[in-house]
Amino acid sequence: MDFTTGGRLTVRITAADVGKRVSVRRWSEPGAPGGRFTDAVGVLTSWDGGVLCLTRRNGEIVRIPESALAAGKVVPAAPARRRGPAASAAELSRVAARAWPPAESEPLGGWTLRASGGFTRRANSVLPLGDPGLPADEALRRVVRWYAARGLPAYIQVTTGAGDTQEELAAALDARGWIREVSAEVRTAALAPVAEAGPAQGVPAAAGAGSAAPPVRLTRTPGPGWLRRYQRFAGDTPEVRRVLCGGPSVRFAAVPADKPADGAVDGEDPGGAPAAIGRCVVDGRWAGFSAVEVAPEQRRRGLASAVMAALAARALEEGASAAYLQVETDNGPARAFYDRLGFTVHHTYHHWRAPDDGGH
Incomplete structure (x- = not known):
């Protein structure tokens, strides 16, 4: 990035630029021979008491003393994404x-x-x-x-x-x-390509498993096996049901276990769980995916791709055209999987917890 005018570093930002996206260069080792700089880009969120505060795209807060500021300028807003549906x-x-x-x-x-x-x-x-x-x-x-x-x-x-x-x-x-x-990424994608995903796309099928798509059952409510497979499930309470089953048009997906026990219904073993699950909510043009999970011993068979494809196909039938999902930033395998399905990062959200003193 270019901060120079006539070969000199210049600071072209002031406290009046709070709220704007800026790029700054600061001394990382003041007084070091030759000088060493660190660059940062983010929204200038405050300039008080001789300290600038920048908030990066990923939510990281960067504080820069005025004495360490070597250069700075207002920069244009981040360019609009070129892939995926447009949305704020x-x-x-x-x-x-x-x-x-x-x-x-x-x-x-x-x-x-x-x-x-x-x-x-x-x-x-x-x-x-x-x-x-x-x-x-x-x-x-x-x-x-x-x-x-x-x-x-x-x-x-x-x-x-x-x-x-x-x-x-x-x-x-x-x-x-x-x-x-x-922190979690909100990702978006066109819906039709997700519906076309299968064992041959996304996660490859296991050796000898063939390329046939596994059966995926879609229901309007989660069965007991589905809930057991869901890692965030801690008890079948009214609050859990209200959250999971709420939304304009909700569907739950389950790939039956390979060998369901006697008495299993739709692949859900009363004493076990499906091999893979997922959830999708259709709201106008949007199809939102969540709770896509696969049993550890069943991974790399294309089950997650099959779940996504089945839910996306049904969402297309309901008139949706765009997809979104949320994935925690430290979940590398899930992020890589959604990369392969064409999901790109739209923005990030973070949960901020009140301090123990309640902020008083």
């Missing part, structure tokens, strides 16, 4: 929230407080799509009290990395001692 982060956040509805919710201005007995952070966190209608500190205290009344930690789900995301909110939470615990 706010649109995808709303669609994803409808696909994973909480058991209980309450508005706080433009924020939505969500609780579901602790079942997943997504269903037990604030969705801040707008202004809370209160000063920041008062709004955060209200959030902490609301969750404490339900015996839950307070989380806020914050997006970064797109044109309409919430880097400034991330920086505000960081400044108040909130803790970023979990």
